[in-house]
Amino acid sequence: MATNAPWLIVGAGALGQLFAASLAQRQRVVLLGRRPTRHVIRLRKPDGTDHQIPARRESLEQWSGPESPALVILATKSHHGKTALDALASRLPPQTPLLLLQNGFLLQPRLTEQWSGPVLCASTTEAAYRPATASGMDLDPDSPTPDVIHAAAGETWIGDLADRHVTLATRVAECLADAGMKAAACQDIRHRLWRKLAINAVINPLTAIHRVRNGELASRAFRPRVAALIAEIAHIMQAEDVPPPAQGWDVFIGDVIQATANNRSSMLQDVLANRPTERDAILGPLEEAARHHGLHLPAIADLYRQTPP
Template identity: 60%
Template sequence: MDGQGPASSDDAPWLIVGAGALGQLFAASLAAFRPVILLGRHLAQPAIRLRKVDGTDVEIALARERLKDWIAKRGEYSVPALVVLATKSHDTQTALDALTPSLAPTTPLLLLQNGFQVQPRISEHWAGPVLCASTTEAAYRPMPEPKPKPKPKPEPEGDSHSDFHLSRPDVVHAAAGETWIGDLAGRHAALATVVADDLSQAGIAATACADIRLRLWHKLAINAVINPLTASHGVRNGELTRVEFRPRIEALISEIDRIMRAEGIKPPAAGWQALIDGVIEATAANRSSMLQDVLAGRPTERDAILWPLIDAGLRHELATPALTALYRATLA
């Protein structure tokens, strides 16, 4: 059974687990078109302040709960049509394990994680359909600003919301991208189409695909170069065009190319170097997600992004000195 029915129900909510940048972006975008519940670690107001790509701010009302509270009050909510796991890769299995007793065994899942670590494992063990997404949507949560010393001011006149656009947003949609959706076994094409159509209607350009494994590996190659280098050196993506980074990038790409060939992953038409250089150029002003994690003092996705390549190198008896050195130099 493909599982199209539940996810296409208009009145059943999508449960989005993980209130990071991507989880908030997806929740805020979808909330105008279908019921959404956003689950996170902390208590939050039932709204998201989103700064759109054009720089305007909007406040979107939607249901928000702590994960543990939703589990405790499970009977008060409708059965979710789809569970979107938007946590960091190292938190995904723990979040799913906590949710599992409260979900029907065949509930469809959509995985938004970086890397290629949790996707095969969950796809193999979850009884229901498991979709994977590869997305180039760019979003971030602004760093908290130091609180200025209070100064006495006269009460402002006029609209009480006059300072709306001066307030710090919860999430910034830095750049629109593309999202590809499919399942690793190729059994749920109709469900992938339904989910992609719903996302596209909500303003997140999405397409169902039959080659999601290929797309996840291609994104893994990009992330394995950009994320750890920017995080370990504390630079934005565009700084990787500096001449001192070129030998390291070329060494990483050489190892990645050999690993991909051994895994049976076709290279992009223009080659790995052109693909990665193009992303660095297109995202020059961005801080990578791993750099954002380092700056915020959060655990990084080092294992999810670098270890699948190193592990594949070990399985195929390929030397990976550049990848291994980068793994050791990157904060966990």
């Protein structure tokens, strides 16, 4: 990876802007959105302070180099990833490394198979949202609205599905860490992505269907359905050779429900904003794995049917 070539970040949404704002202070980055905008990112940090971070922002359609990027970070939703990459691909050298930030486990295996260069995947617990599309925090009406709110700092694990690009994953993680993010390379990214999918598969669809905050899922009314889903997910994880967390799936997922009790899940935010959800990236791989292993999993099948696409 060329050390001083720019990194492109595709998708100027919550996570794209957060990564761009963090990296711009240490690394040459270009944030590519659907439309051009001013060269600054207004970021609200987890401590509530507002910052204006200078950052190069261009429209994906118009970007034309001139230099080849050292890395392309794909920060769109899963269902937009392929279209966004296709729009850019003819302007990239075929060996350009990708870093995928998506939740779920749909785009990652597909692009690993289809893209000619290295494909790194990230599993991140950073939490960010765009204020116009979400709430959960009250905005001060007297201050200019930030472009992105960094709700909680987390950690980012980076690896590739075949463990063929460990050096590259390490280098990218070091760059993120230099920029102040908590990041590390790992050799079990597949397991980490599936585990995060397990959490999201319980929390996102139920909160979106019932339009409730995460904490509601711990209530008596939801307990039987949550338990049935976790039991089926545990079954699939075992079939997929994903080791269970030390505390067991129930406690692992229950702890996240408690820790994020006041949050609106990203899928609920999408439903409230009339946007497509990441249902197919999160529940689709569970359905596919169930078919592949010949498992009959009615709770997941019902959930898939009820979840808005």
